[in-house]
Amino acid sequence: MHNRLRLLRAERGWSQAELAGRLDVSRQAVNAIETGKHDPSLSLAFRIARLFDLSVEQVFADPPRD
């Protein structure tokens, strides 16, 4: 799943650790989501979207299937 998390975090000048703290997850989790190595649960996806005052669809996008 594609996401704009790294971009959104950079816009606010937050480190991965800072974002992790705001989301109550580990820095490893933030890194895994940013690099596409973990698709967050629905609950975490909503928390992320709410934190940036966006909708889930504005943060995450399902890549088109062949």
Added chain:
Amino acid sequence: MNATETPLSPEAGRPAGEARALRRRRIYAAIFVFSLLLGVAVGVSMGMAEEGVLKLTLESAWGLAAAGALLIAGFSVWFYRWVDEVEVQDNLWANTVGLHVGLVVGVPWAFLAHLGHAPQVNLSILFLFIVGSTALYYTAVKLWRLF
């Protein structure tokens, strides 16, 4: 409070989630140190019991075993309740791999042993396969996430 703000912990002035993560790391470190000390104490006690210096009654041995089981179970419950979803996922996958390796090794071995074509199943070796494959998978997935 707008959508980009999160509650601050009053004592540290940092986001509450970050404070919780810090507290979690401290508890984890304390449990790790406590487990190390407990392990040393159990090892020394077992050594003394084998040498006959320490007399362990049946009741006290059962009590110690039950305390150990409770500690391990308690830690597992705490761990899965406190860690985030990535850690839960990595642990569950590692445990699943360990369980399946145990089945893949253990069941055919027991079958062959039953037919007399292999020695009896050695639980220590089986345990080593399970723990080894669990640790191997866990390490591999952490390295994959790192690079």
